[in-house]
Amino acid sequence: MTHDVGPSSWACRYRFATVVLILLSAAPFCFAKQDTVPDWVRDAAAQKLPDYPAETNAIVLLDDTTYSVAANGQATEHYRRVVKILRPQGRDDATVAVPFDKDTKILSLHVWSIGPDGHQYAMKDNEFVQYGYPGQGDFFEDDKVKVADAPGRDPGGVVAYEYEQRIRPFLTEKTWFFQGDLPSVSQTFTLELPLGYSFGTVWAHHEPMKAADLESQRWRWEMKDVPAINLEHVLYRPSELSLAGRMTVHYFGADVPVKTDGTWQSIGEWYEGLAKDRLVATPEIAAKASELTAGKADFYDKAQAISEFVQDQVRYFVIEMGIGGYQPHFAGDIFRNRYGDCKDKATLLSAMLSSVGIHSALMMVDTSRGVIDPDAPSIVGNHMIAAIEIPQGYSSPKLHSIITAKNGHQYLIFDPTWDKTPFGQLEHGLQGSYGLLLEGDQSQIVALPVLAPTLNTIHRTAHFQLEPDGSLKGTVTEKRFGDISESRRRLYVMEDAKHQSDFLDNSLGRDFTTFSVSGFAVQNAATLGKELTTSYSLTADHFAKAMGPLLMVRPRVLGSDGLETDRKVRKVPINLRQTMQATDDFSIELPPGYTVDETPDPVKLDLGFAAYESSIEVKGDTLHYTRTYTVRKVTIPSDEYGDLQKLAGVIEADEQGRAVLKKR
Structure with a gap:
């Protein structure tokens, strides 16, 4: 599996790493002649290991990321990973799967393995399998994945791979997910920045660590013996990502056009640039909103009529490429086509409400409680919903999922994608979590309510x-x-x-x-x-x-x-x-x-x-x-x-x- 298992877009779909599992059974086994593996693979395989529980399927011997930023803001990631299989159930943990799209080109990919008998293999380019995004029958994305099942993937065997990949320069942020469902012996992350750049870090579910200064604008974080987050047989388990440690680097340079400074406000300002012109109501949108609210004067009645229209009549359907994982389509297109993903539905809802004088904002959330950490600003999240501003002085016993912003304004939090939750309420997976209220320079992280039983x-x-x-x-x-x-x-x-x-x-x-x-x-x-x-x-x-x-x-x-x-x-x-x-x-x-x-x-x-x-x-x-x-x-x-x-x-x-x- 690829090491970067965090959310990659706000399409309210399965994370890419999860979907890759669907493909693994289809990837053919490859056999190659006797080859020689690189020294760093042999060194990782030869190191003395700690004692692990008998039920451990596999371990990560080496996980090394180097993230290099060029003067123009473009970034390249160089990654190495070595996995040792301990039990037959660990074979899938050693399958190589590297996702990419048109903006994240794989510049090079190499795979090696050492079988339980010591036989060494080096896979050829023509032995890799490339898949389009498997889909779920009702959406399209331009994500693809290169998959390799190395020979010798048996207990006692070692699989290693190395790739270099161009990273999409959507904003100046990189998250290092250093903890997953396998224990890790050695984890390193190296950041390389051009002259004139600086950086800051935020940490989630782990104490902050200071980087070693390698000089020449290079810094490295290193961890040893990182435990696994194994929830397979845990009752009432939380999300793995709500527990797994991660570090997000925010870097800054004078010539970078799209940047964040490590605050929730800066992320909101970045997103305002992506979404602002998409929220404009067309005459057709205004006419439909007027029709839905005809004869209604009460705020709740008007907001409910429009929200239920978007909830019921706009089909969930994903079409996204590149920045489309974050940027919604134009409200007019969503209305005309009557389909869209979560951020599209929230965008259309906002446009329709605005045409009848009701302000609303988008809100970034994650469908698993606890993944978004209020103390670790980043775009780690996989879903978008709506925050409908409640008029000052207005109250109604029908409004339940309410939050109050720092300026005292109140918002009703509603998810038009969750089609079986009544208007005025919020689905259980979001309750008790956090969301980023996207209001430009007034953007802020807010705690989502827990509703009454x-x-x-x-x-x-x-x-x-x-x-x-x-x-x-x-x-x-x-x-x-x-x-x-x-x-x-x-x-x-x-x-x-x-x-x-x-x-x-x-x-x-x-x-x-x-x-x-x-x-x-x-x-x-x-x-x-x-x-x-x-x-x-x-x-x-x-x-x-x-x-x-x-x-x-x-x-x-x-x-x-x-x-x-x-x-x-x-x-x-x-x-x-x-x-x-x-x-x-x-x-x-x-x-x-x-x-x-x-x-x-x-x-x-x-x-x-x-x-x-x-x-x-x-x-x-x-x-x-x-x-x-x-x-x-x-x-x-x-x-x-x-x-x-x-x-x-x-x-x-x-x-x-x-x-x-x-x-x-």
């Missing part, structure tokens, strides 16, 4: 009748609202009846052995501002278990809020994904001649980040079970894993609790 809800109600033979029948209604309804809305809007039926059967199969469903109905699947409601009649045989004159019945009839935990030592933050609240309200009419002899104890647990309570009440011939499960935070520190385990145990015990019925 009551905006992301599940409410299940059911009324059942239990028969003496243990069979159960009744009616069930489930209502969902907010992000937690997203997958169900997609199911009922986009899938056919068979997929919908299979999903319900699989869901109910977790709680019943034999059952039948009739009268299934769905409401508001496509109406984001209303609760998605499903209802049906249910019959389940053998639900209650007979033990002589007793019947054992589970008051929590269906639906689980269970949590999976393990006994491993927790070292990384716990990603709870989203705030939410789930409530159950079930009643069970007792069989004729039976009374309740024993019920599980009530439960009430509040851990701050989450709370859980349940109770059982018997009124006449009816057993009534209620519970409420609330999650208030999206991320908690690793030292609270014990509390999460406690919560999981309480929920499990409550969900499996049994009431005892006996004959009068």
